[in-house]
Amino acid sequence: xxxxYHYGRTVLGASLLGLLVGVVYGNPALAHKAxxxxxxLKAFExxxxxxxxxxxxxxxxxxxTQKRLGxxxxxxxxxxxxxxxxxxxxxxxxxxxxxxxxxxxSTLRDMINWCIEKPAEGERIEDDSDAMKALEAYIYWSTRGxxxxxxxx
Amino acid sequence: MDHTLKxxxxxxxxxxxxxxxxFIHKSLLAGAAAGAASAGWLxxxxxxxxxxxxxxFKFAWISDSHLYPKTVNxxxxxxxTRAVKDLQTMSPPADFLxxxxxxxxxxxxxxxxxxxxxxxxxxxxxxxxxxxxDWYLDMGARWQQLFGKPTWTFDxxxxxxxxxxxxxxGPDYWTAKRMTPKERMGHMATLDGxxxxxxxxxxxxxxxxxxxxxxxxxxxKPVVIFxxxxxxxxxxxxxFWVRDWREVHEVLRPYxxxxxxxxxxHQVLYNEIGKVRSIGMLATSWxxxxxxxxxxxxxxxxxxxxxxxxFDGVGWSKLTMSAAEKIENEYVMWRKxxxxxxxxxxxxxxxxxxxxxxxxxxxxxxxxxxYK
Numbered sequence: 001x002x003x004x005y006h007y008g009r010t011v012l013g014a015s016l017l018g019l020l021v022g023v024v025y026g027n028p029a030l031a032h033k034a035x036x037x038x039x040x041l042k043a044f045e046x047x048x049x050x051x052x053x054x055x056x057x058x059x060x061x062x063x064x065t066q067k068r069l070g071x072x073x074x075x076x077x078x079x080x081x082x083x084x085x086x087x088x089x090x091x092x093x094x095x096x097x098x099x100x101x102x103x104x105x106s107t108l109r110d111m112i113n114w115c116i117e118k119p120a121e122g123e124r125i126e127d128d129s130d131a132m133k134a135l136e137a138y139i140y141w142s143t144r145g146x147x148x149x150x151x152x153x
Numbered sequence: 154m155d156h157t158l159k160x161x162x163x164x165x166x167x168x169x170x171x172x173x174x175x176f177i178h179k180s181l182l183a184g185a186a187a188g189a190a191s192a193g194w195l196x197x198x199x200x201x202x203x204x205x206x207x208x209x210f211k212f213a214w215i216s217d218s219h220l221y222p223k224t225v226n227x228x229x230x231x232x233x234t235r236a237v238k239d240l241q242t243m244s245p246p247a248d249f250l251x252x253x254x255x256x257x258x259x260x261x262x263x264x265x266x267x268x269x270x271x272x273x274x275x276x277x278x279x280x281x282x283x284x285x286x287d288w289y290l291d292m293g294a295r296w297q298q299l300f301g302k303p304t305w306t307f308d309x310x311x312x313x314x315x316x317x318x319x320x321x322x323g324p325d326y327w328t329a330k331r332m333t334p335k336e337r338m339g340h341m342a343t344l345d346g347x348x349x350x351x352x353x354x355x356x357x358x359x360x361x362x363x364x365x366x367x368x369x370x371x372x373x374k375p376v377v378i379f380x381x382x383x384x385x386x387x388x389x390x391x392x393f394w395v396r397d398w399r400e401v402h403e404v405l406r407p408y409x410x411x412x413x414x415x416x417x418x419h420q421v422l423y424n425e426i427g428k429v430r431s432i433g434m435l436a437t438s439w440x441x442x443x444x445x446x447x448x449x450x451x452x453x454x455x456x457x458x459x460x461x462x463x464f465d466g467v468g469w470s471k472l473t474m475s476a477a478e479k480i481e482n483e484y485v486m487w488r489k490x491x492x493x494x495x496x497x498x499x500x501x502x503x504x505x506x507x508x509x510x511x512x513x514x515x516x517x518x519x520x521x522x523x524y525k
Contacts (some may be wrong), residue, residue, distance in 0.1 A: 015210070049513070053514055053517075056512050056514040060346075060514070077258065082344065085344050086509040088509055091503060101460065115460065117459070119463075126249070138513075141507060143508065143509060144508070145508035146506050147506050152506075
C-alpha cells in the first residue's frame with residue numbers, strides 16, 4: 001500500500017511537470033516566459049531589420065518595392081527622404097500629439113498618410129498594411145536614441 | 154580650421170559692416186543671418202552689409218529648382234517661374250543673375266531644356282554653375298551645351314566674381330558595378346545616399362586655376378566665389394561638404410575680402426572661416442531640415458516650414474550693393490516669416506532631441522564604404 005502511494009505521487013509530480021513544460025513551451029500566450037536564446041534574438045532582430053530595409057526603400061521612393069506592396073506613395077516624383085533625409089524631422093517620438101496640418105490629435109500613422117496624400121500627392125495606405133509597418137519600422141529605427149516625448153510640438 | 158586660418162585679432166575685412174536690422178521689403182521679411190562672436194557681434198543679426206568700395210549695383214541668385222518634366226510635376230516649375238517673374242520686376246534691374254546649380258532633378262535633357270526655357274525670359278546677363286543633379290546622367294554633356302563651362306571668372310565694377318564647379322569630380326562608383334547612367338544619377342540624386350561617397354570637391358586642377366586667377370588681384374579687393382556646395386565641412390553624411398574645402402581656403406588665405414555664396418543646402422546658413430564669409434541660399438524647389446549637428450554657430454535658423462505649403466521656406470536672393478557701397482543679401486521668400494523668432498518656430502530647435510542613423514539599404518552594396 002505504501003509503495004503504491006509513492007508510485008502515485010511520482011506519477012502526479014511527473015504529470016504536473018509535464019503540464020508545466022507543455023504550458024510554457026506549447027502555449028503561445030505564455031511563451032514569453034521562456035528565456036530567449038541567442039538564435040531567437042537574432043531571428044527577432046532579423047525580422048525587424050528586414051522591415052527597416054523595406055521601409056528605407058519605400059521612404060526613398062523605390063518603385064519596385066512600391067509595386068510589390070501595391071502602394072503609390074507619390075505621384076509627383078517626390079519621395080519622403082527628399083524632405084526627411086535619414087528620416088530627420090519626422091520626430092516619431094513626439095507622437096501622439098495635436099498635429100496642425102491634420103488638425104486633430106494624431107498618431108505617426110496619421111501623419112505618414114498626410115504626407116503621402118498632401119505634399120507627395122500619393123495614395124493613402126491602410127493603417128495595418130505591410131507598407132505602413134515597414135515605414136514605421138524605418139522611421140523608428142532611423143531616429144532611435146532620441147528621447148521619447150509624446151505630445152511635444 | 155577657423156583657428157588655423159584666423160590669426161589673432163583677424164576677422165573678415167574691416168571694411169565690412171554688420172548691422173542689426175530687420176527690414177521689411179514690400180511684404181517680405183528679408184535678411185541674412187550674420188555676425189561674428191569674436192568681435193562682439195551678436196549671432197542673431199539679420200542682415201549682412203559688406204563695404205566693397207565699388208560702384209553700386211545689384212545681382213540676383215536663383216538655384217536648386219530640381220525640375221522634373223512637366224508631365225511628372227509642375228509645382229517646381231511654378232516656383233522657379235515665379236522667381237524669374239520676381240527678378241524681372243527688380244527696379245533698378247539686377248546687373249546679372251547667377252544660377253547656382255540643380256536646375257534639373259535627374260539630369261534629364263528634358264528637365265535641363267525646360268529650365269533653360271524658363272530662364273530665357275531673363276534678359277540680363279546670366280551665369281551658371283552646375284549642381285550634381287544636372288550632371289551625372291550624361292556627365293555634364295547637355296548642361297555644358299546649354300550653359301557653357303562650369304568654371305569661370307569675370308570682373309564687374311571692382312569685384313572679381315568666380316564660379317567654381319564642386320560637383321563633377323565625384324569618385325567613379327559606377328564603372329565597377331556596371332551601372333547604367335540612370336542608376337548612377339539615381340544614387341547621386343539620393344540626397345542622403347552613401348553609395349556615391351563624398352562626391353563634392355574642387356579638384357587639384359581647379360585649385361591651381363583658382364590660385365592663378367587670383368594672382369593678379371589685389372589682396373584687399375573684393376572677391377565673390379559662387380559654388381553649389383558650401384566651402385566648409387557641414388554634415389558630411391548628407392554630402393553637404395566639399396571634401397577639399399581646406400585647400401580652397403588655403404588659396405583664399407591672403408585675400409581679406411572674400412564672400413562665398415552657395416546653394417545645395419536649401420537652408421539659411423551663415424558661417425565665417427578665417428576671413429571668408431559663407432552665405433547659404435534658399436532653393437526654389439523645397440526646403441531641407443537643418444542637420445542634427447554642425448549647423449554653423451553664426452546661423453540664425455529659418456522658421457519651421459509648413460510642408461503643406463509648397464511656397465513656404467523656399468525662394469531666391471537679391472544681393473544689392475547700395476549707394477553706401479555695401480552689399481545687402483536679401484532672402485526673398487514667398488511667405489512672410491523667414492527666421493524663427495521663438496525656439497518652437499525655429500528649424501534648429503528640433504535638432505536638440507534628434508539622433509539620426511544613416512540609411513540601411515545602401516549597406517548591401519558590395520562597395521559600401523569604399524568611397525569616402
